[in-house]
Amino acid sequence: MVTDYQQAREALGVRLRGLRYTAPGGQITSTQLADALDWPVSKVSKLEHGRQTATRADLRAWAEGTGQAEALPELVSHLAGFETRIRSWRRQLASGQQAVQEYWAAETARSRTIRVWEESTVPGLLQTAAYAQAVLTRYAQLHGSAADTEEAVLVRMRRQEWLYEAGHHLRAVVWEPALRALICPPSVLASQLDRLAGAIGMNTVELGVVPLSAALKISPANSFSILDDRVVAVEDWHAELWLDDAESIALYGKTWSTLRESAVYGAEAHHIIASARRALGAG
Known part of the structure; x- marks a missing residue:
């Protein structure tokens, strides 16, 4: 094709x-x-x-x-x-991960509302530094990119300042397996789950969790972010797709809304996060 x-x-x-x-x-x-x-x-x-x-x-x-x-x-x-449609990881990571994170930071700064679907990891805007370090290290190893993970983590952490600025809204839907995936040491995941639980009460954050037991209207697939109905960023193993045509944005908006229908919020989301946290023990 x-x-x-x-x-x-x-x-x-x-x-x-x-x-x-x-x-x-x-x-x-x-x-x-x-x-x-x-x-x-x-x-x-x-x-x-x-x-x-x-x-x-x-x-x-x-x-x-x-x-x-x-x-x-x-x-x-x-x-x-x-x-802008296909940004291969090989080309993006040729000079390291920091440049990728800076690109994301710039796109985030341009946005007022960001809708996110994550099926395997915690959304970047809600990650702790230790969790981000583990995730980015794994990807650096996979793609053989330059060893600038610490610098990339710093940029990702600075990007989170966006959450504390008036008029910004993060609407994240996360599949429950993302809360349990040991992409990092159990102690790091425990702290990350504590961070997620705290985010539920933030005025700028709407955090939904799709339970494993939920009836799904569509199969969970690749993570993606919709920035202000302006552009969609879709992550795959070989590349990021940045789509800015109206048809694609509308499709991903419909996909996000469909996945959101299976999510729980507030106390129910907090319960699922707490359950994942207890499964890790006291670490």
Whole structure:
């Protein structure tokens, strides 16, 4: 199946090929362009046929190499159009986790209301530093990213200041297994559950828990966040999807509302959190 992302990559490749064909001094061959840019010819071919994702540096080199530097803003716009849809972890984590957390912090700061669904971990805006350290360390190990977890945790903790600013609202729905998953030592999870229990009384937080015993109208799946009906961020193993088209936002809004129908709040949510806490013992 050809994805929207792949179609966008191929469309950018067509535009790049067009620049090569219409160079001011006449058509430039693939070999000539590769030689001029000190690239292998295979890279030119992959970019033109949508088999490789261009970087901004690649686009700049291409525009200048074909004598059409003025085309760069258009090319970058093309790239941004599908980079906002799929942000691969490999590319994002190339320089470490701190940059990813800073991107999230900026998007959070732009938002007034954030709706979250989490099926496996506690939402980032409600994490303790020790819990965040454990989670981010696991992901760093999985993706082999730079060892800047402590810096990333600091950014995540600063992002939580958003919760204490007037006019902000976090509406989080969490599946009960997320309260019991030992992604961290039991003592760390115990403190994290205490933090969650305290969040229930916050004016800016609406925390719902979907019990394991609840009847579900839809199967729990990937975690996602909806920021102000402006953009949806969906997490997967290989990438984050940032979707800003109205159709996708509406679908995820409906999905969130459907999952929320199975959640409990207030004293009932507190009871489930307390039960998970007791299962850990006194740690």
